[in-house]
Amino acid sequence: MRAVFLVAVAMAGVVGGTLTALAQSSDTLRRNPPRVIITPKQPAADPYPKAGAAFPGPGYVRDCVAFYVEDPRPSGTVIVPRQRCQWVRGHS
DSSP states (O other), X not given: OHHHHHHHHHHHHHHHHHHHHHHHHHHHHOOOOOOOOOOOSSXXXXXXXXXXXXXXXXXXXXXXXXXXXXXXXXXXXXXXXXXXXXXXXXOO
């Protein structure tokens, strides 16, 4: 009877130790995921035009001329609006 008791106590110790080990290992498995930083290949678009590219500077305005042209399409000829603009100095 005493041998059965010792075996039962030994088994309880092994199982209890195993459960404690499993509980500790599951705590170590709960880590934060690694942070991934994504950087774009191109810089963000600038809302202002570049110097000399789109706006020539102060004192200039756009002078636009609008007109219609015939545009041949598979469904037939269509009249579409077009516009040409250029920068001119000083008048509005």
